[in-house]
Amino acid sequence: MAPAITLAAEAPKLSAANTGFMLICSALVLIMTPGLAFFYGGMVRVKSTLNMLMMSFISMGIVTILWVLYGFSLAFGTDKGSFIGWTSDWVGLSNIGLTELWDGYTIPVFVFMVFQLMFAIITPALISGALADRVKFTAWSLFITLWATVVYFPVAHWVWGAGGWAFELGVIDFAGGTAVHINAGAAALGVILVIGKRVGFKKDPMRPHSLPLVMLGSGLLWFGWFGFNAGSWLGNDDGVGALMFVNTQIATAAAMLAWLLYEKIRHGAFTTLGAASGAVAGLVAITPSGGAVSPLGAIAVGAIAGVLCAMAVGLKYKLNYDDSLDVVGVHLVGGVIGSLLIGLFASGHGQSTVEGLFYGGGLTQFWKQCAGVFAVLGYSLVVSAILAFVIDKTLGMRVTEDEEIAGIDQAEHAETAYDFSGAGGGAARTAVPAPADTDAKKVDA
Template identity: 50%
Template sequence: MRNRFLRTIFVALTFLMTLPTLAWAEDAVETAAEAAPKIDTGDTAFILVSTAMVLLMTPGLALFYGGMARKKNVLSTIMYSFIAMGIISIQWAFYGYSLAFGPDLGHIIGNLDWLGLKGVGVEPNPDYSATIPHQVFMIFQMVFAIITPAIISGSVAERMRFSAYLLFIVAWATFIYDPVAHWVWGVGGWLRELGALDFAGGTVVHIISGVSGLVAALIIGKRKGYGTEPMIPHNLPMTVTGAALLWFGWFGFNAGSSLAAGSLTTIAFVNTHLATAAAMMSWVIVEWLRHGKPTVLGAASGAVAGLVAITPACGFVTPMSSIIIGLVGGAICYLAVSVLKGKLGYDDSLDAFGVHGIGGTWGALATGLFASKAVNEAGNNGLFYGNPDQVVTQLIGIAASWIIAAVGTFIILKVINVFCKLRASDEEQDAGLDITQHGEDAYTDFPLAGSPLGVGVPAAYAVGIAVKPALQNKE
């Protein structure tokens, strides 16, 4: 009896002693469950909408560039951007995403673990997408990869063969965009580890596309008649429409880069708008002072310059800093387009380098000046907040981006030129790339009366049929 009593007491004491342990274990399970990545439907919806907005930017870019091209080249110019939505999407899904964001290899590139989107499912990835499905993060980054090579087309419009352009953008995305995206945004990337700040793509998108555009323009050469023939925009309303779509889509580009719907999203959104407005005004004012008239093309170009300049800084700076970044960005991009290009004599057809290369460089540097941890604790303080080292870090990122873009583009184009002519012939440029590269005319609103092809057949197709054999004989 006594032994039974003692056993009962022992069991009771043991149970009481284990209660705190059980409670702790239960709390630990709950804490682990709370800490595990969990999909937030609000964040997911916001990033999906942002993705659609950024995708719309590429057709917006097509209209922006297309309106600035001459009438005979408008379709070919639009096609440079539009085709990127198809070919780069496939490249990204097959291997581009894995190279840019896959598990790190030597701080330079991602490995191919995610080849063909293997392992990229609908569960969150804690390294990149703690509250959204991994596939949402993947496709959000895809639309950045799409528009970046399309920007380059603004430097080579009206003279680069379409077949060569296709080869170029696939190679460029693989050997330049994907590695730089990993350097800056990929876990383990060397610029990310160094502390370089780029919230939404100043180095990854704008510097490398603008610098590559300049190199491509120099290698391919000037358009036939450049400097001796008028090469004015054929449809400014189209250009302004494109600029408006870019401005709209850029809110997804910048605010969406917070990867959540919250306070940081608001900061990026407000800064994006203020900098764009400031840059538009500064471009117009400087142009007005120099030439006596403010142009609509200047207002549209200034807005895009502001969007470019604020991109790397939008999630790290205050609203007043964003206005300063925009004011300076609009002015220096205007000077690059109207003064620098003329003095150096290069043919940057639609000013991809002047706006994106110069604007992106200023934006990346300005991030090192104006960044504040009071705005974004995950960032760093810049020069004006007591940390001059951040400027040095930004300059390293800028230099690395310029070098890989310039050297990589030079090599890629030289290799492609061995197998495929880069430049349209003088005869093809005279006829226009719409006809010679695509067999179409953007404006076919009159019949070709008396044509052997029959009444009502668009004139462009008849001209194309007549011109093409002659061009082939020339070759």
């Protein structure tokens, strides 16, 4: 009998469908950063609106250039000691072929690179919401540059890079619960502990100036998040990306409803700000877990995150730290919840066969999740605080008290978000003409 012939596994070939899918997902992730800008911009007072928008938009500029020059290589290059990566051929995106495939996948390296770039852009932008009203724009720009280099790029390698210690340990983070949300939330806490509270914290109302803008921003985030989450499977061949898409919708809806219910019981009203914040909390929590849990598990993840994040946003008043727009309460807490619940709700029928406690898998995965969560939290918190301290003692992190009170938009950008002084506007347009037989001086123009 002739010996059996063993065929080598067929090498992956470039898939036009997956490539197109991933480019669309990349664009969806990019639109999340302007969505975040509107979300945050509506939550601040009028005098800080433009500064809040710019703190997100500048990340699109700075991080893009860093990613091209060395960030992609540091995050996803050849592993160096399980802590960082480096591939010199990727510096400046040199020596990458147009059809060169990302290892083990059917998409080009360029497509994977640009998809991950969008994650790198939005992560430092998330931090900005905690610092509203009081940070110099030059200091913020420098902070983004340093933070992306020494915090985001290494942490992305830990979690997603081949050889990264968290990746090798088996920590599950489908789309960024640790690398994005815990990372950004811990950084926000570290910075605000260094720079202090806003003038008037716990005394002045500091209410959102435009709730419609907040709702618009949350809607754009919800829309873009489908690319953020479903695209993280890097293809659309086996249904896992579809599961993640479905779970994203389910968890977000559950979190929004849970937040509103808590708000009604606790404060007596269903608010638009609560609806928007609850939706974002659900999006954050399902980001790490959506590929591992069932749709019913997604309801549980979203509902738990909605209630606990709603409770967490009030901690800043009890613990006396000024997290302006609740980055800690939503992104840090939501990221921790979503990451740890994998250890309880992982079904074994999604991205892997890993099962959580409630599916008979014991606590093994839960402890792995704890290792990833608290390592990222601690590293980002400490390093971010050090960066803020150094910048504060050299360049200075905060605007002056007078500039903060007068408005950071005018001080830092020489502009205001809304101009009510245009010719023909305001009272002049609506003035009632004086009757012919009435002294015009008596008419209030």
